Amino acid sequence: MPEQKLEIQMLHDRLLVELTPEEGERRSTGGIVIPATAQVAKRLAWGDVLGIGTNVRNIKVGDRVLFNPDDQLEVEIHGRGRLVMRERDVHAIASERIEHGTGLYL
Template sequence: MLHDRVLVQLTPEEGERRSSGGIVIPATAQVARRLAWGDVHGVGTNARTVKVGDRVLFNPDDQLEVEVQGRTYLVMRERDVHAVASERIEHGTGLYL
């Protein structure tokens, strides 16, 4: 990867979801403009806050797709990443943005 580019593979969808009221939302239901989680598989030399192995939140509609060895990845600029998830092991309470 060059400059501030990030190579991300989409995290597979979990399928059915539940609303806060307990209503089951099927996997086929379309939701307007939804952000997605993905795993970083490559970063350019000028990327400052993202590293390989991070889990990032981004808009998949605005990114470029590329296929490498039969797997589909998205290529984006680091500035297109909305959040980076990290685990705080010292407190043991889970995932943080």
């Protein structure tokens, strides 16, 4: 029996997010190399929005969102890890939409 592919529809205020791949080591603005194994305080992460529920108001598919990955639920789809979260758990949005913002760019 062939495997049937089903479409995923997020419900309510849920988002389906793929973590943006992190580089192994980072470099500070002063040029200091920070290894991937360095212990840092809680660090927020960026992710790409793959799907949104019907009650999501401010986020669109394709936006990059800033969130705490430790507080989210993980699911595996087609062998890749994805995160499921509520819209209210997002701290910031990076998108090409022109609205009022901070004046900072990624």
